[in-house]
Amino acid sequence: PAAMPPAAPGPLLPTVPFGRHRVTRLIAGANPIYGYSHFNKILDAHMSEYHSTDRVVEFLRNLERAGLNTWQASWSERLETDWLRYKEQGGKLQLLMLSRPDFNDKPEILERVMKLKPLGIAQHGSRTNRHWEEGAFDRCLDYLKRLRDTGAMVGLSGHNPREIEYAEDKGWPVDYYMTCFYYVVRSRPALAKLLGEAPFGEVYLASDPPRMMAVVRQTKKPCLAYKLLAAGRTIS
DSSP, rough: OOOOOOOOOOOOOEEEETTTTTESSSOOTTTTTOOOOOSSSSHHHHHHHHHHHHHHHHHHHHHHHHHHHHEEOOHHHHHHHHHHHHHHHTTOEEEEEEOGGGGGGGGHHHHHHHHTTOOEEEEEEHHHHHHHHHGGGHHHHHHHHHHHHHHHHEEEEESEEEEEEEHTTOOSSSSSEESSSTTOOHHHHHHHHSSSSSOOOOOOOOTTHHHHHHHHOOOOOOOOEOOTTTTTTTOO
């Protein structure tokens, strides 16, 4: 299809400092676009099928019209295709990249990721939690160093508030955190201990957000809060 004219940006929403950059206080994510519904595989498939490259580009243009200046997304080949198409057509948004959970074992992928010119790259929260559960949290540092070597800002995503507290207390070389308001990656044994049984699927506890919010308030570095609406569960 023929390229659409660049979006006419709307009035910019309030911004905050982010390293040497400025980002709008509201940043768009990408889970619904790329099939991460956090409900079931059927909804995942419908989301992925609906969001063609043309629709993703139009979505990004709408973000500009709404006054946002930053998009945060997890890397994939589809993301790469969509983002490059959007930028080729004059898109002005900035990009924040979330690693895939297996990126820690694939350092060579970072060179490809950097071709998209992200402001920052964050370690995926699932890998952060994996190291925490294994009692080997300092293993995160090797990947964080690889991120630093790219020249992008270094992020650490986490679901457990204690992970963020630990990194802050130890003075880890991190520029920002991605702080999930719900600890959705608890292990089944941990859930069984907490609830008396381990439910199927993801568990969203009302007691989780206050714990993460307390950590965010104490943290001096920027925090990108996500899953504020429990992946759509609190909007009905």
